[in-house]
Amino acid sequence: MDYKLVAYQEKYFKKLYEIKKDNFKWYVEKIYGWDEEKQIEFQKKFIEEHSKNIQVIKVKDEVIGMISSYIDENNENIVELIYIDKKYQGKGIGTNLLKEQLKRDKENKRNTILQVFKENSAKHLYEKLGFKTYEETDTHYKMRKKYEIDEVI
Numbered sequence: 608m609d610y611k612l613v614a615y616q617e618k619y620f621k622k623l624y625e626i627k628k629d630n631f632k633w634y635v636e637k638i639y640g641w642d643e644e645k646q647i648e649f650q651k652k653f654i655e656e657h658s659k660n661i662q663v664i665k666v667k668d669e670v671i672g673m674i675s676s677y678i679d680e681n682n683e684n685i686v687e688l689i690y691i692d693k694k695y696q697g698k699g700i701g702t703n704l705l706k707e708q709l710k711r712d713k714e715n716k717r718n719t720i721l722q723v724f725k726e727n728s729a730k731h732l733y734e735k736l737g738f739k740t741y742e743e744t745d746t747h748y749k750m751r752k753k754y755e756i757d758e759v760i
Contacts, residue, residue: 628646
């Protein structure tokens with residue numbers, strides 16, 4: 608499925624929040640409890656602090672998700688957040704996004720790091736792409752894909 612990445616704009620906030628809520632509410636509710644006002648504030652703060660790292664995923668003119676990542680002080684790429692509208696999941700978009708990111712990270716000789724809720728089935732996708740769990744919290748797996756010279760992505 609064809610998609611494009613565009614820079615974040617304020618007009619995308621509401622749609623991105625609704626997609627995020629649809630994807631993560633049950634995890635958050637189960638672990639922390641859901642407070643709508645706090646979640647909206649959390650999203651606003653995240654975007655304020657990370658807007659330059661956010662790429663909005665669009666299919667045609669429809670916003671279907673986002674990916675946010677940055678290079679840390681250890682020259683590792685941290686994928687902070689990635690989510691896609693449920694009606695577009697399973698179509699290879701997330702896999703392609705991550706494969707492209709891994710390709711860029713390999714070209715730049717850097718590892719890629721992300722974390723996933725323990726109950727999120729996306730963990731299996733990350734493992735298929737070569738991510739390995741290096742740390743575990745009560746709620747998340749922290750995963751790293753190490754840069755390897757001879758690997759084909």
